[in-house]
Amino acid sequence: TKWTRNLRYLPYKNWSDNQITAIKQKISQSHWRLGYHIQPTTGLLNDPNGFSYFNNQWHLFYQSFPYGPVHGLKNWTHLTSDDLVHWQDHGPLVIPGDKQDSHGAYSGSAIPVGDDLFLMYTGNVRDSKWVRHPKQDGAWMDANNQLKKIATPLIGKPKDGFTEHFRDPQVIYHGKQYYCLIGARKADNTGHILVYQADKVTGPWKYKTELKFTNQTMGYMIECPNLVFIGSRPVLIFCPQGIDQSVLSHRNIYPNAYVIGQSFDWNNFEIIQPSSIENLDDGFDAYATQAFKAPDGRVLSVSWIGLPDTTYPTDSEGWANCYSLVKELKIENNKLYQYPVVENDCLGKNKISTQGISAQTKLSWKVSTDTVGIVCIKTELGEKLQIVMDSTNGKILVDRTNSGVSVSKDFGTIRSSDVVSHKDITADLWFDNTVFELYINHGERVLTGRIFPNGRQFYVDSKNVNVCKMRLDKIY
Numbered sequence: 001t002k003w004t005r006n007l008r009y010l011p012y013k014n015w016s017d018n019q020i021t022a023i024k025q026k027i028s029q030s031h032w033r034l035g036y037h038i039q040p041t042t043g044l045l046n047d048p049n050g051f052s053y054f055n056n057q058w059h060l061f062y063q064s065f066p067y068g069p070v071h072g073l074k075n076w077t078h079l080t081s082d083d084l085v086h087w088q089d090h091g092p093l094v095i096p097g098d099k100q101d102s103h104g105a106y107s108g109s110a111i112p113v114g115d116d117l118f119l120m121y122t123g124n125v126r127d128s129k130w131v132r133h134p135k136q137d138g139a140w141m142d143a144n145n146q147l148k149k150i151a152t153p154l155i156g157k158p159k160d161g162f163t164e165h166f167r168d169p170q171v172i173y174h175g176k177q178y179y180c181l182i183g184a185r186k187a188d189n190t191g192h193i194l195v196y197q198a199d200k201v202t203g204p205w206k207y208k209t210e211l212k213f214t215n216q217t218m219g220y221m222i223e224c225p226n227l228v229f230i231g232s233r234p235v236l237i238f239c240p241q242g243i244d245q246s247v248l249s250h251r252n253i254y255p256n257a258y259v260i261g262q263s264f265d266w267n268n269f270e271i272i273q274p275s276s277i278e279n280l281d282d283g284f285d286a287y288a289t290q291a292f293k294a295p296d297g298r299v300l301s302v303s304w305i306g307l308p309d310t311t312y313p314t315d316s317e318g319w320a321n322c323y324s325l326v327k328e329l330k331i332e333n334n335k336l337y338q339y340p341v342v343e344n345d346c347l348g349k350n351k352i353s354t355q356g357i358s359a360q361t362k363l364s365w366k367v368s369t370d371t372v373g374i375v376c377i378k379t380e381l382g383e384k385l386q387i388v389m390d391s392t393n394g395k396i397l398v399d400r401t402n403s404g405v406s407v408s409k410d411f412g413t414i415r416s417s418d419v420v421s422h423k424d425i426t427a428d429l430w431f432d433n434t435v436f437e438l439y440i441n442h443g444e445r446v447l448t449g450r451i452f453p454n455g456r457q458f459y460v461d462s463k464n465v466n467v468c469k470m471r472l473d474k475i476y
């Protein structure tokens with residue numbers, strides 16, 4: 001297929017069912033599909049949206065273009081779960097094509113209000129000259145998971161002095177007021193987070209101020225802002241595109257960053273005593289992480305494992321990208337920790353002692369003080385993902401140079417992470433055929449990425465570490 005603009009933005013009703021059937025047929029031959037990670041049924045998956053707890057279930061939506069592995073006319077596809085581990089895919093729910101979202105139902109958030117779930121998202125609207133006019137739209141989902149869109153945008157245009165890049169609303173309820181954070185690009189090409197306020201979630205929404213959390217320039221655009229609170233401490237997760245390497249050193253095409261503060265000033269919308277800007281993930285492919293505070297008090301997050309403006313080897317199979325496991329965020333010793341929620345422990349089946357491992361495996365190991373531990377996951381073709389942990393220098397390296405079909409080679413094939421030197425290092429690797437999530441010291445650092453080996457069997461080689469191997473349930 002030649003993915004012209006016309007084809008990518010063709011109304012859904014103009015596609016024949018054959019397209020989906022053909023993609024499903026191709027996908028059924030794939031050796032790169034995943035066992036226990038969320039992946040698109042067909043086409044491209046990007047940002048997690050509307051992560052929430054409503055009507056006694058977990059809800060999550062994914063940005064989806066179902067007709068091919070490209071960024072086209074996006075919908076929100078609905079997933080539900082009883083345990084944050086097993087997800088059911090109900091198909092597209094927020095379907096684009098109305099006046100307020102003619103060229104895509106872009107990213108946003110969800111919040112329970114009364115008996116319904118309120119969705120706030122960006123309507124991507126373009127005119128006949130292909131000029132973008134972003135709208136911030138609303139929709140209600142009822143307890144039967146039926147959707148009713150609000151036809152009139154809640155926020156009809158960007159604030160004066162800002163450009164058409166104005167999207168990804170996160171709704172927050174605090175002190176009987178609704179607030180909404182929106183990522184924006186100013187006319188001077190700098191990235192900002194704008195705050196709007198309303199008495200009722202349906203508006204009227206009024207511009208309040210900018211979120212203040214740094215004096216530095218946040219690149220040319222901020223996507224997907226999320227403000228969450230761990231106890232009284234604010235954590236801001238965001239994607240500052242084009243941020244200078246001197247402000248945030250990063251290797252991927254675009255970073256996913258965070259800031260933690262000591263406290264939050266709700267009058268000025270200011271993070272008090274913000275940390276420096278940090279990478280949320282030191283790996284290859286994490287972006288657009290969405291977080292929210294669950295009713296049980298935990299702060300939960302999900303990351304998109306995929307990057308904008310990047311092609312992946314699965315494109316030839318008609319699908320692209322996946323999500324991380326659901327992670328719990330905590331602050332310990334003034335550092336942000338991320339670790340798969342405890343519910344994932346139900347995936348662990350039996351310890352395995354043979355050299356061969358299943359495609360769905362969790363490996364855990366420990367490197368003693370002043371030792372270099374190496375773990376390699378290899379295929380029968382000699383392809384390998386290599387992990388080096390140097391506890392003398394407090395360095396972790398993940399190398400996918402020779403792991404199979406390459407991805408984003410120009411951005412480097414090795415990633416690294418720093419921890420305190422001269423200390424033991426522990427690691428948990430959640431491996432799932434073509435995706436890995438490596439958690440260092442129970443979530444002090446995380447390195448996430450994809451590999452695309454041609455081999456079908458996996459083996460583990462290790463040096464200077466004791467590896468515990470666990471076979472995981474196949475759940476899809």
Ligand code: FRU
Nearest residue numbers: 047063074106107167223288
């Ligand atoms: C981030 C992003 C968002 C936008 C969405 C469109 O990956 O560009 O800013 O809302 O994807 O799918």
